[in-house]
Amino acid sequence: MSDLLERLRGRGWRMTAQRRVVAEVLDGEHVHMTADEVHARAVAKLPEISRATVYNTLGELVTLGEVLEVSTDRRAKRYDPNAHRPHHHLVCARCGAIRDVHPTGNPLADLPDTERFGFTVSDVEVTYRGLCPECSGA
Amino acid sequence: MSDLLERLRGRGWRMTAQRRVVAEVLDGEHVHMTADEVHARAVAKLPEISRATVYNTLGELVTLGEVLEVSTDRRAKRYDPNAHRPHHHLVCARCGAIRDVHPTGNPLADLPDTERFGFTVSDVEVTYRGLCPECSGA
DNA sequence: ATCCTACATTGGACTAAGTCCAAGTCAAAC
DNA sequence: GTTTGACTTGGACTTAGTCCAATGTAGGAT
Structure with a gap:
């Protein structure tokens, strides 16, 4: 663009x-x-x-x-390059392929204050792992 | 142990x-x-x-x-070494310090089938990022 | 249009973290 | 106590990336 x-x-x-x-x-x-x-x-x-x-x-x-x-x-x-649309990633454990995914829910809200240990938390990154169709097929 | x-x-x-x-x-x-x-x-x-x-x-x-x-x-x-108790991580963007955290919610359930692209998804990893007390203080 | 200069680019040397391997060592089954 | 296959070793190698001094150039000033 x-x-x-x-x-x-x-x-x-x-x-x-x-x-x-x-x-x-x-x-x-x-x-x-x-x-x-x-x-x-x-x-x-x-x-x-x-x-x-x-x-x-x-x-x-x-x-x-x-x-x-x-x-x-x-x-x-x-x-x-998809930085302006918030999303997370699904990565293949074998070949390293990555796809953007959009899970429901808000993980930032899921971290209670008592679990923040005084950190200033600014971001969450969710990584799903598994095998892509090619790698699980073989 | x-x-x-x-x-x-x-x-x-x-x-x-x-x-x-x-x-x-x-x-x-x-x-x-x-x-x-x-x-x-x-x-x-x-x-x-x-x-x-x-x-x-x-x-x-x-x-x-x-x-x-x-x-x-x-x-x-x-x-x-805490592999037997499921947990996620909070990491300091500046110094790399890591803490184990236990968010509520189940991110695996938050990934609809339509967002799985044929992958066999076996695991999620949630990484919270921010600054630890030491690094945000300075 | 040309000049100037601060910002960009280059390539090659360097680094950090990790992998690989052939030779030597040793735990444990007998 | 032997045997043997699994384990360890250190050094060479790899991968992904950073750093830097020398050189080039975009774009504002004239």
Whole structure:
């Protein structure tokens, strides 16, 4: 979405070819890519883009709240462009595939004060785990 | 708990000094240690124990279901010896500290079939994020 | 249109956390 | 006490990511 590019420009981003390409890649089919997958797709559009820039740009998008970082395990982090619609994740324990899901209920409300230990709780993240159709079929 | 040692023996574990030490370390004050912290404490009791063995043993304990692996981010995994009492986690976004928490409600029931995409869902993991008293105070 | 400069990009070296493996050791079944 | 297959070891290797000094450039000022 060029909305994204607009928003970024509005926030004072200097608009470089590299940043545009990374934003376009994330905007494509909405999947949960690793930084390396983003880099691979970016290279296809702009061969000289470096890994460091992809990491930088993804990091900036995350701090701006435009993209969500999902680290479900010790494998590579994945990036979720669907940051403006609240949701949770369903991940395949075997192959690492991720889907966005929308459970009912409000887990934040389910944590009583007595269970907060003085923390300032700002966010919940619910991760469902299981096997995707492909992996459970085999 | 020497219950742990009992259970492991019962499951056909060959009981070596190294494994005993790792089990003892986990059994100590119940905190969420990284593999390196476990190794450090283990070395104090058995100086010649190697990192590889600590990793192996932790991995085995996890597959046996005696210990829970918690990977909240791309930092080191943490190991939670409280595997037999179901619970979730509250983690400090700044320093990485973890506490066990017991929210009310049942998130597994909150994921409708239409949101399962053919996955065989076996587990939910709820992670509350925020700042611990120390980190929010400073 | 051109200049200027602060912000961006680059690639290569570096790091943290973990995995792998061939050789050596040892718990426990006999 | 032997035997033997499971366990341990340390060092090399991998993966995912961070850091940095040198270089390039977007976009405001002129």
